[in-house]
């Protein structure tokens with residue numbers, strides 16, 4: 533009897549499992565604009581009780597918290613409160629970094645008052661010639677701080693890394709070959725020459741980017757008694773990475789060489805999704821920049837162009853909260869769409885960047901998010917940016933909101949950095 537009952541269930545489970553992975557393998561992205569489904573976006577300026585938001589006070593006190601909460605409960609997961617006190621240790625400094633042009637600081641940030649692990653190593657370069665305190669760009673990196681520049685004094689990360697031969701990763705660890713391996717994505721000289729500081733940390737220091745049921749990374753530090761994974765409305769990896777960015781911000785508030793009121797948070801791809809969520813939650817970030825962030829970032833989910841909600845949740849089950857799975861092939865049920873994530877940044881300046889060949893990230897969907905966030909900026913007395921059509925390739929548009937689509941593919945280039953620095957200059961009055 534037992535065996536008879538067991539078999540069909542096992543077979544059913546097996547079938548369900550293989551059809552899932554089959555669905556992931558067989559996913560065919562839509563790249564045909566005429567096949568984008570018709571959709572209606574939720575209105576950022578209508579309360580969940582149906583009333584219209586017509587003044588800044590109602591936006592700030594009612595609608596903004598409502599939307600923030602919806603993103604937390606349904607998309608990225610709720611995040612713990614900030615610690616009362618940031619524990620950090622300055623590990624290394626130099627006033628003669630990068631041929632004497634920069635000040636370098638390497639700061640170890642801890643996530644609790646007592647535990648040593650996990651820890652996040654923050655690398656900070658500040659321009660030496662500028663008057664302090666300086667404005668600063670912060671972005672997480674994919675393969676360790678030592679990959680952003682060949683500076684031999686950068687501490688070589690000993691954290692777990694995703695496989696990548698080109699980045700000198702052997703057995704999931706960085707090697708000396710990793711030094712400077714991502715330097716082409718980090719315009720360190722340009723940033724310093726323009727009078728900005730640059731800070732970065734390895735995202736895997738906060739939560740290693742693989743699905744281990746949240747046993748590593750910072751989530752376990754916050755489990756209640758008996759809890760061994762986040763609840764369906766609690767943070768996944770993107771939530772954790774964004775939390776790490778906020779802890780870096782805690783540090784900037786304590787560093788007298790940094791102007792904590794002029795910090796721009798920037799991220800690429802999955803880390804662009806992260807910079808948007810960090811900037812939406814934490815209003816201390818004065819400017820928020822998304823580089824090719826795509827699905828779950830700046831792109832509208834309802835367009836289903838390129839990567840979709842179902843696809844991203846199947847392939848990266850640890851990025852979002854479990855509740856986000858409710859919207860797999862069911863985007864119209866989402867109480868939000870990604871234009872509302874940009875709206876949460878208002879009235880602070882936000883910049884979204886796309887690339888022509890990065891269709892997977894849906895450049896048009898990224899542009900439309902900015903367009904549909906604009907009414908919130910206008911309600912708060914900011915001009916937004918006035919564009920209704922995607923601009924010419926390689927022609928950034930910038931007002932309080934900014935956007936460009938550049939030549940090339942999924943990457944961060946000097947063109948992107950130049951636009952972000954121009955945008956920051958404009959808003960920081962430089």
Ligand code: GTR
Nearest residue numbers: 800801802803826827839844
């Ligand atoms: C892709 C993923 C994208 C983007 C990218 C990245 O595989 O589908 O959403 O996040 O990875 O982060 O490089």
